[in-house]
């Protein structure tokens with residue numbers, strides 16, 4: 502037996518055990534200093550459903566968890582818009598970020614593309630310098646190397662020029678941050694996205710405070726509707742186009758994140774907190790997203806689908822859901838949920854038939 506080797510091995514083992522012991526003891530020691538026990542730090546466990554049971558939850562059943570009183574039954578008068586292939590959704594084999602359909606998204610994408618050109622220019626410049634040095638100063642062409650070690654002019658240039666480039670990048674970069682935190686104007690339409698395990702609820706506090714529950718469609722249903730599976734939902738979040746939206750997020754159980762890549766929108770939905778960010782959508786369309794915060798067993802199965810409609814069609818949809826449109830109560834006109842939505846389902850183009858004025862009589866005539 503090789504004794505020195507054996508003892509060396511033993512030493513390592515002992516050192517490892519000692520280290521593990523230290524790590525195990527250290528947290529307790531820290532707690533003891535503050536007069537706490539481990540139990541104080543552990544929140545009382547809420548009533549937990551076993552993970553096996555959660556896996557089997559049918560999305561339709563899961564929807565029952567929400568307050569049924571608050572949930573609108575929806576209306577047959579409204580037919581979901583057909584999505585445009587490749588718009589507002591990921592494309593197989595795509596290299597770049599999704600095309601952007603919000604002003605902030607367009608700005609951010611412009612910065613992204615601009616930065617790529619800056620990187621290409623710098624990379625090519627450095628490559629050219631390296632090729633020049635390798636060729637011009639190789640041993641064969643330059644047998645006696647120069648002993649120059651300082652050149653003030655060049656040193657000033659290679660300090661100042663990169664600093665100016667960074668300054669040039671910082672300006673649009675900080676502008677983008679400011680745009681993303683811009684406060685919505687007072688008259689922005691408030692819509693609230695509520696994360697549940699594992700579906701989304703969309704509340705419209707400015708429109709009679711009804712709530713839509715949105716569950717993922719299964720493969721067959723999504724196919725039938727011509728929508729991408731795992732992005733398609735039964736009830737979409739319907740939003741108006743071209744007006745600022747105060748999009749708020751919160752959650753009922755754990756942290757979720759409301760993210761729609763083609764609208765440059767991502768905001769955590771945290772229980773007990775109300776986060777908000779302004780969103781303006783440039784044009785009608787269907788824009789898909791997903792929960793982007795690991796929230797449990799069915800985290801990957803709570804997609805987001807936003808249907809953006811011109812304001813009059815949005816108002817018609819609101820009425821079809823039994824909601825109210827701001828300003829109409831003052832005019833003495835009751836919102837009538839039985840009125841059909843003024844909407845052309847196949848197209849949300851402003852000139853499309855049916856995309857006319859909302860069903861509101863002019864009371865002055």
Ligand SMILES: [Cu+2]
Nearest residue numbers: 757758792796
């Ligand atoms: Cu989630």
